[in-house]
Amino acid sequence: MMNTKMLASLCAAAAFLPLSAQATTSQEEATTSAAAIVQVAQGTQAQAPAVEARKGSMIYSNGKRIGQVFRVRDNGDAQVVINGQSHIVPAETLIEKDGKLATTLSRSQVVSSR
Structure with a gap:
C-alpha cells in the first residue's frame, strides 16, 4: 500500500537519478532504478520517527499505560521500566493516539524485546 506522500517522494527521487550517456529503456534498467528509488524513500522514512518521546511522558x-519514559536514546528509542526491568520501545513504533504517546507494539511485545 502506498500513500500520497510516499508516491510524491518516489517521484521526486526519480527526477534526480543520473542519466548515462548511453541511456536505454530496457526493463532491467527501469527495475533497477525503481528499486533504488524505493530504497532511498524507505531510508528517509525510517530515520524520522513519527512522534518524539520525552522523558517523563507516559x-x-x-489504550492502556505500559510505562513512563525515563530515558530517550540518541536514535529516539524510549526506555521504560516495566515490572522493575528496563525495556526499549523503538522510535519507529511510536505514534500519537488521542493526543497521547503510544506504541504500535503490545505490552507483551515490548517486554519480550529486551
Missing part, C-alpha cells in the same frame, strides 16, 4: 499501548 507510553500507552492498546
